[in-house]
Structure formats: structure tokens, C-alpha cells
Amino acid sequence: MAKAKGKVTFREDRCKGCELCTTVCPVNIVVMNKEKINIKGYHPATVSDMDKCIGCANCATICPDTVIEVERVIEK
Numbered sequence: 001m002a003k004a005k006g007k008v009t010f011r012e013d014r015c016k017g018c019e020l021c022t023t024v025c026p027v028n029i030v031v032m033n034k035e036k037i038n039i040k041g042y043h044p045a046t047v048s049d050m051d052k053c054i055g056c057a058n059c060a061t062i063c064p065d066t067v068i069e070v071e072r073v074i075e076k
Helices: 020-024 058-062
Strands: 003-010 030-032 045-047 068-075
Touching: 003 045, 020 030, 020 058, 058 068
Parallel strands: none
Antiparallel strands: 003 068, 030 045
16 A cells, blocks of 8 residues: 655745644644754744655645745655
């Protein structure tokens, strides 16, 4: 049975820390990186466990600044 996996890339320096992406992740892996501050002065979004990403792209769809890119891969 094929399984969908995702790879999420953030343009961290463009993130304004609005946290919208954290509210729509069905597997709750999109979080704010509280240990990093970007050039805009915000904590950027990140993924806590990429292995759990299902590639739904909800985070990329809701991001108002197109900071997030999701690649979806089907594993056999």
C-alpha cells in the first residue's frame, strides 16, 4: 500500500510568526521555533518531525506570505 509523505521547506527569513500554519496541520508537527529569531525579529515556523508529515500542504495554503513549500512523495 502506498503512503503519502511530505517534505516541507520554510523561507524562515520571510516568516512573520503569525502561527496560522500551526493551526491547520492535521498531525500537529508545524510549530514555532522558539530558539531562533529571523531577520524580521520573529520566531519562524518549522516542522518538529518531518517523518510524520503527510504532505497535505494545508500549511502552505494558509500562509499569507508564501513562506512554505511542500513537496509530496508517494512511497511504495
